[in-house]
Amino acid sequence: MRASTCRVGIDLGATSTKVLIADIRAGEKPAIAEAVVDRFTFPTPRGSDPIDRLAGHLAGVAEHPISAGGVTIPGIVDEDSGRVVRSVNLPWLDGVALGSALQQRLGFPVRLVHDGRAAAEAEALLGAGRGFADSFVLALGTGIAGAHVEGRRARRGANAAAGEVGHISQDPGGRPCGCGQHGCLETFIGGTYLANRWSAHIDRPATARDLFEAGRAGDPAALEMVDEATTALARSVLGVIATLDPSAIIIGGGISAARDLVVTPTAHKVYRSVTFHARPPILGAELGRWAGAWGAVLAAES
Ligand SMILES: [Zn+2]
Incomplete structure (x- = not known):
């Protein structure tokens, strides 16, 4: 292990926090399995003194020679100042200069980054987008976000929007x-x-995963709903291809875990519909639920 190149990525989620320590040189695109030094999770602190309790959970990282860290949160962040602007799911962080608060407690610089953008950059650089000059990463979850990663950074836009x-x-x-x-x-x-x-269709509480399971079992109503969903997604992907001409499209997020019902049919629909446009590879994401923590590691090195 090259001691001085250890970075820590902290993915502070609404309910659970993931911590990833990786041995990664600036500008490097390591094979992720070889770069992992340690990783662990714990419930995201709430209630009184959450920052101190968060630092307490992170005390174990001092066992490693870490030179820098990154932290992601769900919400709006000011990446330049390291301050949380607003987090609906973690309201105790609103207005907190999280980067410097963690730096004080951990003893190395910690950079605050937007969670979705960080995850997209990690997926593009270390996951399914490895080897492509640029890629457009879609995250399908409760909400839907997209990021065009060119070079090492996702384009933020004039208003970070x-x-x-x-x-x-x-x-x-x-x-x-x-x-x-x-x-x-x-x-x-x-x-x-x-x-x-x-x-509403089955008249009892259900999740999106229940819908996909019903589809896999051959339920015609479920399959119709999923078909409508991938038709809409394919239309959006075509718009992205027409606008950006990316080298690859990567589809991730919890909904994309049903790869056979989401990623594969969407790719088929896109390729059936294109006329003069390019036909970039349409791939499932590879980093899964650790993408945000990898993104925080990458942010730490810059
Ligand atoms: Zn809307």
Whole structure:
């Protein structure tokens, strides 16, 4: 192990926190399995003195010769100042200069980064996007985000608001979306929308995973709902290809875990529909639920 190149990535989630210590040189794209030094999870602290309790959970990282860290949170962050602007799921962090608070307690610089963007950069550089000059990474979860990673960074946009592909309307007369528009991509394939629609159909509480399981078992209504979802996703992917001409499209996030029902049919629909456009590879993500922690590791090195 090259001691001085250890970095720690902290993915602070709404309920659980993932910590990844990796041996990674600046500018390197290591094979991730070889780069892992240690990793662990713990419940995200709540209640009184959460920052001190968070630092307590992280005390074990001092066993490793770490030179820098990165931390991601779900919410709006000011990456330049290292301050959390607003986190709906972790409200105790609102206004906290999390980067410097952790730096004080851990003794090395800690950089705060946006969770979705960090995960996309990791997937592009270390996961399915390895070997491509650039890639567009879609994260399908409760919400839907996209990020175009070119070089080592995802494009942030003039207002740090790039990538809201989930809220491009596909059907102005369609279902109302939480954003105020109608027929957004999210109303077709967002996790909450799929769960709600399947719950209404079977008349009991259900999750998106239940819907995919029913589809796999051959339920025609489930298959129709999934088919509608991937048709909408394929339409969005075609828009991305037309706009950005990326070298690869990577589809990740919890919804994409049903790869046979989501990624493969979406790719087929895109390739059937393209006329003059390019046909970039459409791939499932590889880093899974550790993508955010890898993104934090990558942020730490820069
Ligand atoms: Zn919307």
